[in-house]
Amino acid sequence: MTRQHQHAHAPGHPAAPGTPPLSPTAHWEQRYAESDRVWSGKVNATTASVVAAFTPGEAIDLGCGEGGDVLWLAEHGWTAQGLDISPTAVGRARAEAEARRLATATFAATDLEAWEPEPSSADLVTASFFQSDVALERTAILRRAATVLRPGGHLVLVSHAAPPSWASDHPARMIGSREEVEQLALPAAEWEVVTCEDRPRPAVGPDGAPGEHLDAVVVLRRR
């Protein structure tokens, strides 16, 4: 698979009974500290396939992790900024941008729950698998992110609609494309729903057997 979720992504270890839950920052820091690299470093194929049709401009990637999507955007003409709660992940993304001499890929360690973006300042907002097994006010963040878009700009959300075929469950909260659009509840007068579909994506399970992911793909365009 591309980086889309190698599910080497063993979901975090369960806390011992009685242990207070980690804050989202501590949880994700621990997750990234567990290995030198959590994701493959490549762009998410579904996100790339959608964005490839757009004219490059300014982009923001929410929950960018180690930056694979932002690096790809910068390599394809975008000025792209990645935001993530984990300073470790952001540090890895920055180091990779420097190694590839990509000045148009920038990153900031940001808790998006406290994020106050500048309205109408970008042409594209992406969020690939911006899902968590700890507290995350996801819909509120995505609604705020929508305000960042200029007229004609796109909000591209690619999410796990279901656990991978080889896993009976997954700690992150799943969301289907229709549920996503309903929860966002963006006014139709201002937003065109360009894509709202759950797309199967072939993958290989941890035992090497063929399997499948189900990606919820939502693309909204600001009129």
Ligand SMILES: C[S@@+](CC[C@H](N)C(=O)[O-])C[C@H]1O[C@@H](n2cnc3c(N)ncnc32)[C@H](O)[C@@H]1O
């Ligand atoms: C499942 S990972 C996806 C990472 C990346 N987009 C990818 O596709 O590889 C979810 C990401 O969301 C980030 N995240 C979770 N809560 C966040 C928050 N409140 N603010 C910013 N980032 C957050 C995590 O640190 C993690 O990198």
